[in-house]
Amino acid sequence: MSLTMSLYLPIAGNSVNCLAIFGLGGVVGLLSGIFGVGGGFLMTPLLIMMGIPPTVAAASDSNQIVGASTSGTLAHFRHGNVDIKMGLLLLIGGIVGGTVGVQIIAILRQMGNADFLISITYVLMLGFVGGYMFLESLQAMRKSSRPEVAVASPKRESLYAKMIRIMPLQVDFHRSGIRLSLLMPFCLGILVGVLAAIMGVGGGFIMVPVMVYLLRMPMHVVVGTSLFQILFTCMNVTVMQAAQNHTVDFILALLLLLGSAIGAQFGTKIGKKLGGEHLKILLASLVLIVMFKMLYDLLAMPDVLLAYAGGH
Amino acid sequence: MQTIFSPHAKRLLLAAVLLVLPALAAAGTTEGLTVTPANIVMGAQYNGLDLKVSGTVPANSEVIVRLTGAPSTLHLREKGKVFGLVWMNVGKVTLNNVPKICLITASSPLDLLGKAAVPFRLEALAKEISIEKDGGDPSIDIPHQLLLLKTKEKLYGEAAQGITLGPNEGGVRSFTAVIKVPSAISPGAYQVEAIALHNETVTGHSTATITAELIGFPKWLSELAFQHSLLYGVMATVVAIFSGLVIGLVFQSKGAH
Numbered sequence: 001m002s003l004t005m006s007l008y009l010p011i012a013g014n015s016v017n018c019l020a021i022f023g024l025g026g027v028v029g030l031l032s033g034i035f036g037v038g039g040g041f042l043m044t045p046l047l048i049m050m051g052i053p054p055t056v057a058a059a060s061d062s063n064q065i066v067g068a069s070t071s072g073t074l075a076h077f078r079h080g081n082v083d084i085k086m087g088l089l090l091l092i093g094g095i096v097g098g099t100v101g102v103q104i105i106a107i108l109r110q111m112g113n114a115d116f117l118i119s120i121t122y123v124l125m126l127g128f129v130g131g132y133m134f135l136e137s138l139q140a141m142r143k144s145s146r147p148e149v150a151v152a153s154p155k156r157e158s159l160y161a162k163m164i165r166i167m168p169l170q171v172d173f174h175r176s177g178i179r180l181s182l183l184m185p186f187c188l189g190i191l192v193g194v195l196a197a198i199m200g201v202g203g204g205f206i207m208v209p210v211m212v213y214l215l216r217m218p219m220h221v222v223v224g225t226s227l228f229q230i231l232f233t234c235m236n237v238t239v240m241q242a243a244q245n246h247t248v249d250f251i252l253a254l255l256l257l258l259g260s261a262i263g264a265q266f267g268t269k270i271g272k273k274l275g276g277e278h279l280k281i282l283l284a285s286l287v288l289i290v291m292f293k294m295l296y297d298l299l300a301m302p303d304v305l306l307a308y309a310g311g312h
Numbered sequence: 313m314q315t316i317f318s319p320h321a322k323r324l325l326l327a328a329v330l331l332v333l334p335a336l337a338a339a340g341t342t343e344g345l346t347v348t349p350a351n352i353v354m355g356a357q358y359n360g361l362d363l364k365v366s367g368t369v370p371a372n373s374e375v376i377v378r379l380t381g382a383p384s385t386l387h388l389r390e391k392g393k394v395f396g397l398v399w400m401n402v403g404k405v406t407l408n409n410v411p412k413i414c415l416i417t418a419s420s421p422l423d424l425l426g427k428a429a430v431p432f433r434l435e436a437l438a439k440e441i442s443i444e445k446d447g448g449d450p451s452i453d454i455p456h457q458l459l460l461l462k463t464k465e466k467l468y469g470e471a472a473q474g475i476t477l478g479p480n481e482g483g484v485r486s487f488t489a490v491i492k493v494p495s496a497i498s499p500g501a502y503q504v505e506a507i508a509l510h511n512e513t514v515t516g517h518s519t520a521t522i523t524a525e526l527i528g529f530p531k532w533l534s535e536l537a538f539q540h541s542l543l544y545g546v547m548a549t550v551v552a553i554f555s556g557l558v559i560g561l562v563f564q565s566k567g568a569h
Contacts, residue, residue, distance in 0.1 A: 006357060006359035006495075007356060007357065008354055008355065008356055008357065008358040008359065008495065008530055009530075010354075010526060010530035010531070010533050010534040010537075011533070011534065011537055013496055013497075013498055014495050014496040015358060015359040015360070015495035015496075051465075051496065063548050063549070063552055064552065066549055066552035066553060066556070067552035067553065067555045067556035067559075068556065069556070070552070070553045070555075070556025070557055070560065071556035071557070071559050071560040071563075072556075074556070074557065074560035074561075075560060075563065119398070119400065235549050235553075238545055238548055238549050238552070239542070239545040239546060239549055240545070241545070242537065242541055242542070242544050242545025242548060243541045243542045243545050244541075246537055246538055246541055248537070248544070248545060248548050250533065250537070250544070250547070250548045250551070251533065253548060253552065254551065254552075254555070257552055257555055257556065258555065258559075261555060261556050261559040261560070262559060265559065265560070265563040297399075298398040298399060298400070299397070299398060299399070300399070301393075301399060302391055302399055303460070303464070304457055304460045304461045304464060305390060305391045305392070305452055305457050306388045306389070306390060306391070306405065306454070306457045306458060306460075306461050307388060307389045307391060307401065307461075308387075308388060308389070
């Protein structure tokens with residue numbers, strides 16, 4: 001009896017090599033565990049390259065992120081790195097923003113420029129977020145490597161810090177060790193939700209910089225809280241995509257999540273060992289690589305001038 | 313919206329087909345077309361297969377064997393350059409009468425088989441497709457681009473390989489063709505054709521129909537996903553959470569040492 005590693009996926013309508021899918025899940029899960037991002041912006045293009053239809057790749061990826069982020073959230077929760085109060089506020093904002101974003105996309109599609117705006121938004125967001133994080137982390141690492149000079153100059157409070165302080169509904173977020181207005185995470189959640197809906201991704205790679213730079217949460221709490229928030233977003237997407245579009249391939253997702261859930265566990269341990277600045281610079285590099293790949297796809301002439309409807 | 317074939321052109325095309333059909337009938341048919349396996353069974357381990365087609369054709373004939381899927385409608389996006397700089401989706405294209413699959417294999421290079429082979433080639437197939445365009449560049453050769461897309465997916469192809477011809481005996485010769493059916497096919501009916509050609513004329517034409525069907529776990533899962541989609545979505549979510557928790561707990565127990 002011969003043992004074959006190929007498996008037929010009835011919803012994707014293609015057969016895949018189990019080991020290749022398992023390995024792909026493992027690598028993306030590792031990154032997810034280290035950085036607290038869902039990995040959708042990496043996994044979906046890689047699945048399309050392996051012959052999975054774009055709509056099935058995106059929906060099945062959301063399904064596997066549910067498993068990977070459950071595993072990752074559990075691991076971070078054990079280490080006390082999940083700020084549930086902050087995560088819930090971001091989630092509520094994200095749902096409101098996602099609903100608004102879907103309406104914006106519907107209007108843009110009617111105007112006929114949606115695809116162009118989606119791609120440009122992608123490149124600009126990735127370039128801005130990745131570039132800023134990369135430069136900021138590089139500066140911080142250079143500073144820490146220099147010998148400490150005893151300068152006790154009083155630090156001036158920035159305009160942004162003043163604005164945060166005077167906003168109403170101030171509460172303590174004990175896990176994050178910060179005091180903020182309830183409106184801050186809610187409004188930022190809306191902003192990320194709008195962008196995520198326009199770009200068709202979970203939003204982890206936008207949410208993490210927002211938590212670090214705008215909510216000023218410590219990096220390790222950011223990762224756990226981001227995974228917690230992504231878990232609920234992707235549960236919603238999976239059920240909606242399965243019910244309305246029939247694009248969730250459960251077998252593909254199961255293979256991916258077995259790989260990615262294991263990868264996420266290793267990722268969480270690696271993330272703990274890496275310093276905050278190292279984490280940020282690695283994530284920034286990853287975001288910039290994806291940005292350059294997208295930019296190349298926009299500028300280089302495609303081999304075929306026809307594509308199936310549904311992909312970006 | 314724009315349609316490439318006008319009603320007048322379609323009538324001319326139909327008349328041309330009606331003129332060719334009696335000629336084919338007069339040429340007779342190949343005998344005893346055997347397709348193995350008789351049907352394509354798509355179970356959990358289906359990964360494409362080699363379809364063996366065998367039969368006999370008039371002596372000295374060359375053979376073309378073609379596998380085609382049922383025609384369907386395709387909704388595609390056309391890519392074009394925007395602002396002279398970036399490549400984006402610039403239009404919508406709806407194609408009707410597009411076979412899902414069209415794999416052609418011949419006993420000699422198709423270019424050497426002359427005019428008689430032309431109606432059975434991919435370029436002829438592309439001419440039968442009707443096109444509706446919404447936006448995009450009118451100068452783009454859509455049928456040619458469709459052939460490029462489908463060939464890239466390995467669902468369309470032409471090759472002069474995979475056919476073994478036997479010796480001429482009693483006015484006929486046997487042939488055996490092997491067509492590599494890809495894994496990315498849909499359940500449904502497919503047509504297998506064997507066309508015999510000699511001195512630039514069609515000397516025989518025979519067809520057989522095979523079906524591709526899901527069985528076992530893929531069939532059960534497909535029915536659940538399409539007929540009970542909400543239940544399927546909830547099940548996919550619950551299993552994902554459960555799997556994530558189990559893996560998380562396994563790592564927790566290892567971490568305790």
